[in-house]
Amino acid sequence: MKPFMTENFLLDTSQAKTLYAMGAGNMPIIDFHNHLSGKELYENRxxxxxxxxxxxxxxxxxxxxxxxxxxxxxxxxxxxxxxxxxxxxxxxxxxxxxxxxxxxxxxxxxxxxxxxxxxxxxxxxxxxxxxxxxxxxPPRTLVEGQNVKILCTTNDPAEDLKYHKLLSGWKVQVLPTFRPDRALNIQKEDFPNYIQNLMEAAGKASSEKKAPAIKDILDALECRLDDFVRLGCRLSDHSLEVGVFASCSHKEADAILSKRLKQGSVSVLEHVKYQTFMLLSLAGMFKKRKMTMQLHIGALRNISASGFLSLGADAGLDAVSDRAFASELAELLDAMEKGAGLPRTIIYPLNPGAWTMAAAMAPCFCRGKTMAAHVQMGAAWWFNDHEAGITRQLEEYACSASLENFVGMVTDSRSLLSFPRHEYFRRVLCRLLGRWMNTGKIPEDYKTSQKIVEAVCYKNAENMLKNEKQED
Missing domain, CATH: 1.10.2020.10 (uronate isomerase, domain 2, chain A)
Structure with missing residues (x-):
């Protein structure tokens, strides 16, 4: 019987133990998607x-x-x-x-x-x-003790990023991620008030209280995006929950926006149309700035109405959607590629039933790109970042692309004690490669396997945030 959680935890072959001991546990952490509070880190109480x-x-x-x-x-x-x-x-x-x-x-x-x-x-x-x-x-000591090099928090365009500025001298880089969901969620009750806040944050509010057009909102978002980029932002993040794609012209998008601001409601189709137009426009901005776009797809939010009324959002009342979206995702990526540009993109399907689809689709949009895995499936997340889910995601990725190019793990967490999840991921990765060695599926070539581990656990994320190779 094996003892519980020793230094060889999850490592069930001699090859896995050797591979992990070669440095997987000692590499710095780049957590490029989390929901940590800049205020909490700065105040350091x-x-x-x-x-x-x-x-x-x-x-x-x-x-x-x-x-x-x-x-x-x-x-x-x-x-x-x-x-x-x-x-x-x-x-x-x-x-x-x-x-x-x-x-x-x-x-x-x-x-x-x-x-x-x-x-x-x-x-x-x-x-x-x-x-x-x-x-x-205190909070910063907790982070530093886990060998964290870079944190990418998730931030709304209307945020002033005060604490990111104040944290600029800290040894751990705290970079904002541009998450414009509230500017795209046109069906939400607070949408009109949010748009007013966004316009004010960008210094573009109308003195005449004139209702903004699509161009005004896009100008405000681009203005705030540049503010984010000046503070080191290299990523955007989007949660697509109602739908993924519905073709929409500029004229249609303006009409939908006007209807929402004047009449107070739009249909589900109109929501997806507006969202699509905005995403395509934003993709061009991200491409121009050599950023990476993250698409989180398939969450069912706040499904208990009484629970939401009592506890609010982000209280553990979300679940996994089984809605099919393959054709819509293909159309979205294709429209970006044909339009203002397809930035480097990471696709995170929440439903593991969509992993094979996403992994197979990604290479279709890598043609002519100078950076490997320009479009790729992201890490197992939320309901899937467990031992079995991480293993399956790695296997799915390897079946459709080169595992060496996978950008790796994120915590997607609000907790400052979540960083050992990177260790958990690294152990599962070394176990998978060790099992492949042990069963003769790959050579017992530690030099090559170590390079894969280093790339997946650290270097690919580091290069993504530098993003020097993405083509113009």
Whole structure:
């Protein structure tokens, strides 16, 4: 019987152990997609206890607690921090097979040096030790201790990026990512107010309170995009939830916008048309600036209406859509390629049933590009960044392209304790390559395999953020 979570955790062949020991665990981390708070990092206030840093922002954990019948009082409610921690310890200690079981113990190990399982019996000991250590571990210390080199946060175009400016002297680069979803989600109730805020943030608000046209919104977005780029932004991010593509002319988009601002509603088709026109226009801006565009597709948001009313967004009330979107995605990428330009693009289908489709589609849009994997399928994320999901995603990628060109793992997290997920990914990658060696599927060539590991775990992300090779 193997002991739990040793230095050879997940590494089940001698080849995997050798490969991981050659440096996978020591490479710096580039987390190019997360939802961390620049304000929290800048203010750098120590946490009072483990609950605040561990459970305060983590809807992954909230979902598990609810699924095990824990009352909301102990999830996001008014229970004391120790009470919430106790419920978490009691819950996760029995969650065998859930990635949170592994992540929880990796986090205890890597941040606090605790290598005993979290159980009902050990929870008070662990609480005491972690709370004591946290007094000397403010947010930036937590990040630095995990060998993080670059963080790319997710930011709305109307944000002033004050804290990114203030963090510019920190040893860890904190770069904004341009996420204009609120400017594209024309069906949302707050859309008119948001557009006014965007125009003001870009210094383009009309003194006559005149309703903006498409060109005005695009000008405002481009103005803010340049502000982002000046602070090191190299990525955009988009969540496509209602649809992916519906052909739309400039005239149609203007008419849809006017209808929304004057009449208060548009149809689902009109939403997708407007979104498509805006995405195609933005893609040209990203291409011009040699940025990478990320498309997250397939989330069902806030599916419990009563839960959303009570808890709000990002509270663990989302799920996976099974809507087919292959033809729409192909049309979107094709329209970008034929139009203002197709920037380097990473496609993240949330439904693993779409992985083969996305992996197969990506190389169709790499013709004539000077950077490898100009369009590629992104990492397993959200409901899929577990042992089985990561393995399957790597296999799918390798079947349709060259694994060496994969840009690698992201945490997609709001938690400052999430960085050991990179280690988790690296162990799964080394295990996969080790198994291939062990079964004769690839040569026992550590030099080549090590180059693949280095590329996938660090160098490809580093090169993407430099983006020096993307063609004009």
């Amino acid at each position: 120590p946490y009072e206890n483990l609950t605040q840093v561990w459970l305060g922002h983590d809807h992954y954990k909230w979902r598990l607690l609810r699924s095990c019948g824990v009352d909301e009082k102990y999830v996001t409610g008014d229970a004391g921090d120790k009470e919430k921690y106790d419920r978490w310890a009691e819950t996760v200690s029995r969650a065998y097979g859930n990635p949170l079981y592994h992540w929880t113990h990796l986090e205890l190990w890597r941040y606090f040096g605790i290598d005993e399982p979290l159980t009902v019996e050990s929870k008070d000991r662990i609480w005491g030790r972690c709370c004591h250590m946290l007094k000397a571990m």
